[in-house]
Amino acid sequence: MKTRIERDCLGEMEIDDASYFGIQTHRMMKVSGAAGYPVIAYPDLHRALFQIKKACAKANAEVGALDAQVAQAIVSACDKLLEGGYEKEFPLDMLQGGGYTCVNMNVNEVIGNLANEILTGHKGSDQVHPNTHVNMAQSTNDTIPSATHLAIAPRLDVIIERLQALHSSFEKKADEFKDVVKVGRTCWQDALPLTLGQEFGGYASLIARLIKKLQAVRPGCFELVMGGSAVGTGLGASSGYMQAFYKHISSDLGEKVSPQANIFDGFQNPDFFVTVSGLIKEVATSLSKISKDLRLMSSGPRSGFMEITLPALSPGSSIMPGKINPTVPEMVIQIAHQVVGNDVAIAMAYDEGELDLNVWDATFYKCLFENLQLVGEEILILKRDCIDGITANRDRCRDEAQSSLAISTVVAATQGYPLGVKVAHYAKEKGLTVKKAVLEMGLMTKAEADHLLDPMLLVDPEKMAQAIAEWRAGKH
Incomplete structure (x- = not known):
């Protein structure tokens, strides 16, 4: 050798x-x-x-x-x-x-x-x-933090691009499900009806908001502490070096790269990593929340909510034939667990920086780039292997919407809250829908009940307000 x-x-x-x-x-x-x-x-x-x-x-x-x-x-x-x-x-x-x-x-x-x-x-x-x-003219103290800043940008670009594709998928599902009426749920209890499309439209809106936040933070990737050398004073650099560096790095990367407004601040306080980590955590926990919703809405297939069907990707049990698990949503939820843990470590590393340099670069890099990797990949998998293949169980959704006791809210809105409570109790005791209870109690004609208690009317606030106003006007 x-x-x-x-x-x-x-x-x-x-x-x-x-x-x-x-x-x-x-x-x-x-x-x-x-x-x-x-x-x-x-x-x-x-x-x-x-x-x-x-x-x-x-x-x-x-x-x-x-x-x-x-x-x-x-x-x-x-x-x-x-x-x-x-x-x-x-x-x-x-x-x-x-x-x-x-x-x-x-x-x-x-x-x-x-x-x-x-x-x-x-x-x-x-x-x-x-x-x-x-x-x-360099030090580890300016090169490593600056390189970490630059390294984040391509990862953010991937996440933003994949979130844009996921946003498009949610919008398509919102349109596909716009006429699928279902019961809303608050505190896991039956609430007023809404459409499955409205729920998916909410997911699309959340993703669009996350994209804007990530785009807003991206310019910080190109604000560096290069030229500061060991503690920010630039010792060892020749006159004109700093300006020349930023000219060449900007040209090479095709991005406007500039020094941080206060180099000493940059050496002392790598809060940008905390900001980015927080946003990546927000993406991960947002996708986890959506995935928990999907997991509930697809529960069953015969004794759960059964509102949607997720793509069947693999057998879900080694003993129970025919069982299919929501594997992609569960993966997304687990990734959120890891991302949140890493975000805590990043916050601790920032908090424990002392005086003129934060030396916990390994914590920042390991935890932040694991999160960037996990979130970037989960978005692709969630879109491709779950969201794009979701189907609605339309009949089940409509049956749920029609059976909700919360529809008695229409009675409360037209004839007062106390009467609405009586209707809800009567329907529950008799095992009736609110519509049948109203008819048995003689509170509305069949035509009125068919119109006012139609779940699809209840999901449109403008039309519902107009219908209530017309009903009240007809009673006076």
Whole structure:
């Protein structure tokens, strides 16, 4: 095995020359591994770091701080990494101390060795040093938080796009079910009728609102602390570097990237991660609430609510033939459990930042990107394997609507609340519908009852108000 010797502030080490990562990566590999999977399992941070290192090299060359040939080699190395195929060179475990200094140095080492190889034909630091050149004018303290900001944007874009598709699915179902009248339920008790389409229209409206919130937070992904170096003062950077960096990163990404209004605030307070996490939690718990509704409405198929039928995806029991479970809604609910837990961890990590830097980058990254991954995928599955295939059990829904004692509210609205209570009690005691109770009690004619107590009339507030006004006018 061919090896090379590398040195750092703790000494020297013999490194397998087949590896592009170096001594600092090796040191951290020996004292980590608790999570059991690497940071690059969610590759977004590394891709953002490659973009940042590329823009830094361009900026340092522009201001005369970095040799143009070295800068170009670093840019070329970053381009190679962005193309993919080097994932094994980033083996560090997801949970690390030191504010992900080891992650920054792992990236610096790989870029440095690739760049040195481009210039000399071999790995090493004789032409490109990971600290001196690749990390020029930078610190882990500005690169990691900035890369995390940039890394969030593509994930948000996926979630927004998939929510837009889910919104369309709910709107289609709202239209499909617009004439499916059913009983409403409050506190799990029978309430006034509404249509299944109105319920699904409510879901569509919720999704549209979530999309707007995510779109509103997206610009924050492109507000960075790059240029602040270790504590926000920018020590080590040449004059003009900061402006040059933001010019190049904006050009490379095709987005307007800018420094945060107060760099010191940015170093002290990564509240943006809390904001994003809160919105992702809101998406997850909203989808969970919808899924719980679907689970109830589809319960049965003979002794539950039985209002809708979900797509049958797999047998639901190892012992009971014919049982089908609401597997997709239950998956969505479980994901909400995990997302909420991760959001709590993110809030704790933000709360425990001290003085001039919050070092809990591993908590932010692991928990936030697990949530982004879970929510992004669940939206796709929920739409494709559940919502698009839902059918309405129309007869069942109408029978429920007609049998609800809450229809006695119409009597209360036309003839007073006390009489409405009497009708409800009479119908319950006799096992009648409200319509039959009203007829037996002689409170309305059949024509009046057929009109005023039609569940489809009750779901339209304008028509219902007009019908009540006409009835009252006819009695005076």
